[in-house]
Amino acid sequence: xxxxxxxxxxxxxxxxxxxxxxxxxxxxxxxxxxxxxxxxxxxxxxxxxxxxxxxxxxxxxxxxxxxxxxxxxx
Amino acid sequence: xxxxxxxxxxxxxxxxxxxxxxxxxxxxxxxxxxxxxxxxxxxxxxxxxxxxxxxxxxxxxxxxxxxxxxxxxxxxxxxxxxxxxxxxxxxxxxxxxxxxxxxxxxxxxxxxxxxxxxxxxxxxxxxxxxxxxxxxxxxxxxxxxxxxxxxxxxxxxxxxxxxxxxxxxxxxxxxxxxxxxxxxxxxxxxxxxxxxxxxxxxxxxxxxxxxxxxxxxxxxxxxxxxxxxxxxxxxxxxxxxxxxxxxxxxxxxxxxxxxxxxxxxxxxxxxxxxxxxxxxxxxxxxxxxxxxxxxxxxxxxxxxxxxxxxxxxxxxxxxxxxxxxxxxxxxxxxxxxxxxxxxxxxxxxxxxxxxxx
Numbered sequence: 001x002x003x004x005x006x007x008x009x010x011x012x013x014x015x016x017x018x019x020x021x022x023x024x025x026x027x028x029x030x031x032x033x034x035x036x037x038x039x040x041x042x043x044x045x046x047x048x049x050x051x052x053x054x055x056x057x058x059x060x061x062x063x064x065x066x067x068x069x070x071x072x073x074x
Numbered sequence: 075x076x077x078x079x080x081x082x083x084x085x086x087x088x089x090x091x092x093x094x095x096x097x098x099x100x101x102x103x104x105x106x107x108x109x110x111x112x113x114x115x116x117x118x119x120x121x122x123x124x125x126x127x128x129x130x131x132x133x134x135x136x137x138x139x140x141x142x143x144x145x146x147x148x149x150x151x152x153x154x155x156x157x158x159x160x161x162x163x164x165x166x167x168x169x170x171x172x173x174x175x176x177x178x179x180x181x182x183x184x185x186x187x188x189x190x191x192x193x194x195x196x197x198x199x200x201x202x203x204x205x206x207x208x209x210x211x212x213x214x215x216x217x218x219x220x221x222x223x224x225x226x227x228x229x230x231x232x233x234x235x236x237x238x239x240x241x242x243x244x245x246x247x248x249x250x251x252x253x254x255x256x257x258x259x260x261x262x263x264x265x266x267x268x269x270x271x272x273x274x275x276x277x278x279x280x281x282x283x284x285x286x287x288x289x290x291x292x293x294x295x296x297x298x299x300x301x302x303x304x305x306x307x308x309x310x311x312x313x314x315x316x317x318x319x320x321x322x323x324x325x326x327x328x329x330x331x332x333x334x335x336x337x338x339x340x341x342x343x344x345x346x347x348x349x350x351x352x353x354x355x356x357x358x359x360x361x362x363x364x365x366x367x368x369x370x371x372x373x374x375x376x377x378x379x380x381x382x383x384x385x386x387x388x389x390x391x392x393x394x395x396x397x398x399x400x401x402x403x404x405x406x407x408x409x410x411x412x413x414x415x416x417x418x419x420x421x422x423x424x425x426x427x428x429x430x431x
Contacts, residue, residue: 015114030114033235033308033309034114034115034118036309037308037309037312037348038118040309040312040313040316041312041316041348041352044316044352044356045352045355045356050313050316050317052309052310052313053307053308053309053310053312053313054309056309
């Protein structure tokens with residue numbers, strides 16, 4: 001998985017210039033149910049994986065989220 | 075479970091929307107959204123306006139008004155009605171069945187089957203299956219399939235998750251026998267283990283109505299509700315629609331020997347425009363075949379989004395032409411039901427506004 005591309009897609013969802021791997025998701029202003037829905041849709045459409053909301057809520061950083069999506073692809 | 079039917083058709087559809095319309099731009103302060111939040115939400119969900127029934131208008135009123143228009147237009151006669159199926163989650167009363175109330179208001183004779191079915195977004199296709207099955211009884215002539223919900227009564231206006239996308243509406247669909255032998259293909263599935271994904275906890279007999287169940291709480295920013303209001307696990311529903319519905323539609327297409335190309339319209343239930351777009355992309359169906367404007371203009375009206383979609387977008391061609399269509403409803407239960415069939419020419423196909431007496 002192309003991680004920089006994943007962070008770029010995450011940045012678009014979170015409406016910021018850049019997302020760094022160690023950024024904590026909850027610290028973003030727009031990390032709400034709409035953002036989580038957007039992440040689910042992105043994971044499905046771009047990476048072909050079905051991520052559950054509780055899995056997303058259990059991760060802390062952007063890198064954790066990238067790892068979650070990557071692990072599901074295997 | 076897959077099944078097929080022959081010699082049956084939909085002959086008329088009328089959808090009835092309450093005339094009261096609200097615009098998201100005027101409503102967003104109720105949802106405690108800032109202008110920026112509202113803009114983001116509006117864009118993502120393609121929201122514009124929706125129809126909400128006034129307090130004294132029930133789903134059955136919308137459906138009954140539709141039936142009266144069909145009678146007035148002469149496409150249906152009272153004596154032809156052999157069965158009334160009322161598909162709803164917002165009945166008039168806990169008892170008696172609302173189909174009986176409608177039967178009485180129409181002044182029908184005693185040889186009529188009346189059934190209420192507690193169903194939501196899969197309700198139109200589930201109801202069609204029941205209507206086709208009733209038509210296997212020789213004495214049954216025409217079945218009135220009534221779908222209707224006033225979901226706005228199961229939430230507060232101060233609920234940013236549910237209220238902006240909700241719409242109230244009702245529809246009356248006439249289902250009857252015909253000489254056409256072309257097969258109707260259908261699949262209906264259920265998963266009760268996920269029944270909590272869409273739930274109203276209180277007000278039934280598991281948790282009877284009380285002062286406690288009626289207490290309003292702000293459960294999260296911009297979401298005020300009580301235990302007698304609808305609880306939706308939005309993410310679980312999103313997973314459900316993306317994981318379970320595309321495979322079912324593909325199965326039904328394979329069952330009927332159809333392809334994405336041979337189907338002219340995919341009339342999918344519309345929870346919100348975002349999900350419908352994602353589903354169409356996933357199934358690689360051109361968006362032009364998947365009309366997706368019901369929620370933006372009327373709101374998610376549960377079992378009525380499919381008839382509303384047909385009458386809103388294809389009213390003219392459906393009166394003169396036969397179209398190969400795929401219908402798919404999915405939601406509360408969880409229940410998901412899809413069908414492939416020929417639709418039209420219909421005797422009547424119209425979307426009207428409700429007029430109170």
